Amino acid sequence: MRHIHVIGIGAGDPEHLTLQAVKAVRGTDVFFLLDKGATTADLLRLRRDVLDAHLPDPSAHRVVSVRDPERDRRADGAAYPAAVDDWRARRAEVCAELIRGELSENGVGGFLVWGDPALYDSTLAVLDEVLARGAVEFTYDVVPGVSSVSALVARHRTGLTRVGRPVQITTGRLLAGGFPEGVDDVVVMLDGQQAFRQLYASAEAEGLEVYWGAYLGTPDEILVSGPLARVGPEIERVRAEARERKGWIMDTYLLRRRPGAAGS
Structure with missing residues (x-):
């Protein structure tokens, strides 16, 4: 069975990672990074800095980066929940394809989440949607992080x-x-x-x-x-x-x- 770590990596400092998070990072075979484009390239670089800081041999782990679906940020009022639902559905499609196509059946994947995955982050809801669709099977755990x-x-x-x-x-x-x-x-x-x-x-x-x-x-x-x-x-x-x-x-x-x- 595939397994996923959802790892809270803090607000930006590689030293924000807890010992539990470092252990999860070192036990991950493939890291999935959602890239928001050239404007926020710093965010992708900071995630790679986290890996470089805590992996004894970064070359022993794979990093797969894909473009994060765009969300309609103009939506407001009554239209806002529907815009978020649509974005999460498209994100779920991307994540399902990543897990199914890039992770072996017994592999361990990881999502590096800013701050704490339980606070204003969509990763858990997206993974639950992936599981509900039944396109790929996996288990997952959540490693809390230092929130902003x-x-x-x-x-x-x-x-x-x-x-x-x-x-x-x-x-x-x-x-x-x-x-x-x-x-x-x-x-x-x-x-x-x-x-x-x-x-x-x-x-x-x-x-x-x-x-x-x-x-x-x-x-x-x-x-x-x-x-x-x-x-x-x-x-x-x-x-x-x-x-x-x-x-x-x-x-x-x-x-x-x-x-x-x-x-x-």
Whole structure:
């Protein structure tokens, strides 16, 4: 029976890999890399850097790279779930062909997943869809990784939670609907539209602190923190400059209400 490791490789630093992840990497025969194209070639290179750092003999393992299907990023509102489903279905076709065509019947394959595979990543859902289609049989396990959330708060030397208070992890798409009710600490991921901009111009921003980070764990890492009303425009500026320079950006941030602020 074929077996697949779904390996969390952290936010970008090869030293983010856990001992369990290193063991899984060294026990993998074929690594499957989904290439998003020339604009994000850095992401492919970083995955190869991870392998070079942790494989005693990289030549003893195969790396198969294929183009990742494009997702319709214009879809919004009611059309968004259907666009994601369509993208995952096409990704499942690609992954099924990789596993069936590139992995021997008793081989071990591996997908290297940014951060933690259990947090805002589609790999597990895609593999479940592949199995449901019945085109190829395999088992798989999941190796947790250092998420961008953990890396963010560690680099800012702060905690994710405060005593007796919940924390919520959400997306920029949902934050655009307003700051969540009943929580004072909100981690925002996948915010391509920079939803924080509507907050720093509002009265609510006076009570908010922000801890923002981009390219966490890489040589290009950028960190900004402070009162949202003051540093919000700076984040918008450095984010735009970085995206223009590199052609892509991965960032996340923690919004925190100060004690006594309105809404806390």
